[in-house]
Amino acid sequence: MSVRAAAPPSFSDLTRERPFMRMWIARLFGTAGSQMLLVAIGWHMYELTGSAWDLGLVGLYQFVPALLLALLAGHVVDRHHRGRIVAACLGVQGGVALVLLLAVQAGHDSRALLLGLSLILGAVRAFQMPAQQALTPLLVPPLMLPRAMAFSSAGMQGAIIGGPALGGLLFAAGTGVVYAAGLLCFAAGCVLVMQVRYEHAPAPREPVSLSTVLAGVHFIWHRKPVLGAVSLDLFAVLLGGAVALLPIFAKDILHTGPWGLGLLRSAPAAGALVTSIALTRRPIERHVGRALLLAVAAFGLCMIVFGFSRSFLVSLIALAVSGGADMVNVVIRQTLVQLETPDAMRGRVSAVNSIFIGASNQLGEFESGATAALLGPVGSVVAGGVGTVLVALAWFRLFPSLARRDRLVKSQQPSLRIAE
Template identity: 90%
Template sequence: MSVPAAASPNFSDLTRERPFMRMWSARLFGTAGSQMMLVAIGWHMYELTGSAWDLGLVGLYQFVPALLLALVAGHVVDRHHRGRIVAACLAVQGMVALALLLAVQGHHDSRGLLLGLSLVLGAVRAFQMPAQQALTPLLVPPLMLSRAMAFSSAGMQGAIIGGPALGGLLFAAGTGVVYGASLLFFAVGSLLVVQVRYDHAPPRREPVSLSTVLAGVNFIWHRKPVLGAVSLDLFAVLLGGAVALLPIFAKDILHTGPWGLGLLRSAPAVGALTASILLTRRPIERRVGRVLLIAVAMFGVCMIVFGFSRSFVVSLLALAVSGGADMVNVVIRQTLVQLETPDAMRGRVSAVNSIFIGASNQLGEFESGATAALLGPVGSVVVGGVGTVLVALAWFRLFPSLAARDRLVRPVSQG
C-alpha cells in the first residue's frame, strides 16, 4: 500500500481516533472477560473431575472448532459487517458465561456441560479473531496502523495479565462470581463495539465456492513478503516455545516452587507489554523487514540463554526479553499483513494467519514435549532456540523482499 509522504502521527493523534479507541476498550473488556472465564473453566473442571486429561480436553475442544471453521469464518468476515460480527461474538461468550453462572447456582454443572460450552467458545473465536484483525485498518489512517497495532497489543497484554489475576481474587467469593464478572465484561465489550462507526461498503456478492473460501491461502502464497512474515512466525513459535516445559524448569532445574512457575509464566507477558508500550510511543519506521528477522533471531537467542541458565533471575530476564522480541515480531507482522492485503480480502487472510498462530502454539507445545522426551528439557529448549535463529537467518535468503522491506507504508514517489 502506498500513501503520500507525510509527517508521522504521534500518540495523541491516535487517542483522538474515537472509533479505534472505542474498539480498543471493547477488546480490553472482552479479553479480560475471556481470560477470567478460561481460568474459571479450568479450575471448575478440575474441581469436578480431578483429571489432568479433562483439563487438556478443555483446550482441545476449543482448538478444534476454531481450526475447522477458520477459513469459513474468514469468508464470512469479508462478506458482512465486521463490527457486528465482533459484537455478536462477545455477546455469545456472555451467554456462555451466563449459562455457567446459572448452572453453578442451580447445581447443574457437569463435565459434559463444560466441554460442550468449550466447543461453543472455540467456534466463536474462529470468527472473532479475523473480524477484529480485519477491522482495525478501517478505524485508523494507514500511517497510524503500526502505532495502533502496538497500542492494541499493549491493551491485550494488560488484559492477559490482569484478567486471570482478577479472576483469582474473585474465586474467594466462588466460581459463580467469576462467571458473573465475565458476563459483565462481555456485555460492556459488546455494547462498546455496537457503538463503533466506520465506513462499511458492502462487497460485491459472489457465489460461495472452494476458490473463494481458499482465496486467503492463495493470496498469502503469491505475496512473498506476507508469506515470509507469516511462515517466519509459524516456525519461530513451533521451534522456540518453552511454555509447556516451564513446570519442569521451575521444579527440577531452577528449584523454585509454584510461585516461581507463576513468575516464569508471566515474564514473557511483562516483556511483551513493555515492548508494546515502547512501540506505541516510538513505532519502528525504517528497515522493518530487517528488524523483524532480527527480532525473531533474538527470540531464539533468549531461548538458548533460558535453556542453559541455572539462575532464576537470568531465566526471568531471558523470558521477559523473549516476550519483548516476540512483540516486535507481532506488531510488524500484523501491520505488514494488514497493509499488504486489500480490504475485501482481510478477513480471509486474517483467518489463515489465525490458523498459523493456533497451529504453531499447539504443535509447538507438542514439539517441546517430544524433543524433551528425547533430549531432556534443556536440550529441547536449546535445540529449539538454535533452530529459531537458523530459520531467521535462512529467511534473509529465502525471502529477500521481506528482508529488504524498509517501511511498512511505502510513500508515493514525489518525482
C-alpha cells in the same frame, strides 16, 4: 495557500481516533472476560472431575472448531459487517458465561456442559480473531496503523495479565462470581463495539465455494513478503516455545516453588507489555523487514540462554526479553499483513494467519514435549532456540523482498493544508 507534508501521526493523534479508541476499550473488556472465563472453566472442570485428561480436553474442544471453521469464518468476515461480527461473538461469550452462572447457582454444572460450551467458545474464536484483525485498518489512517497495532497489543497484553489475576482473586467469592464478572465484561465490550462507526462498503455476495474460501491461502502464497512474515512466525513459535516445559524448569532445574513458576509464566507477557508500550510511543519506521528477522533471531537466542541458565534471575530476564522480541515480531507482522492485503481479502487472510498462530502454539507444545523426551528439557529448549535462529537467518535468503523491506507504509503521500 501553501502545500506542505503532514507531520507523522503522534500518539495523541491516535487517541483522538474515537472509533479506534472505543474498539480498543471494547477489546480490553472482551479479552479480560475471555481470560477470566478460560481460567474459571479450567478450575471448574478440575474441581468437578479432578482429571488432568479432562483439563486437556477443554483446550482440545476449543482448538478443533477454531481450526475447522477458520477459513469459512474468513469468508464471512469479508462479506459482512465486521463490527457486528465482533459484537455477536462477544454476545455469545456473554451467553456462555450466563449459562455457566445459572448452572452453578442451580447445581446443574457438569463435565458435559463444560465441554459443550468449550466447543462454542472455540467456534466463536474462529470468527472473532479475523474480524478484529481485519477491522482495525478501517478505523485509522494507514500511516497510523503501526502505532495502532502496538497500542492494541499493549492493551491485549495488559488484559491477558490482569484478567486471570482478577479471576483468581474473585474465586475466593465463588466460581459463580467469576462467571458473573466475565458476563459483565462481555456485555460492556458488546455495547462498545456496537457504537463503533466506520465506512462499510458491502462486498459482492459471492456464493461460498472452495475457491472463495481458499482465496486467503492463495493470496498469501503469491505475496512473498506476507508469506515470509507469516511462515517465519509459524516456525519461530513451533521451534522456540518453552511454555510447556516451564514446570520442569521451575521444579527440577531452577528449584523454585509454584511462585517461581508463576513468575516464569508471566515474564514473557510482562516483556511484551513493556515493548508494546514503547512501540506505541516510538514505532519502528525504517528497515522493518530486517528488524522483524532480527527480532525472531533474538527470540531464539533468549531461548538458548534460558535453556542453559541455572539462575532464576537470568532465566526470568531471558523470558522477559523473549517476550519483548516476540512483540516486535507481532506488531511488524500484523501491520505488514494488513497493509499488504486489500480490504476485500483481509478477513480471509487474517483467518489463515490465525490458523498458523493456533497450530504453531498447539504443535509447539507437542514439539517441546516430544524433543524433551528425547533430549531432555534443556536439550529441547536449546535445540529449539538454535533452530529459531537458523530459520531467521535462512529467511534473509529465502525471502529477500521481506528482508529488504524498509517501511511498512511504502508511499507516504503529502497532504494539503491551508496555511493561515
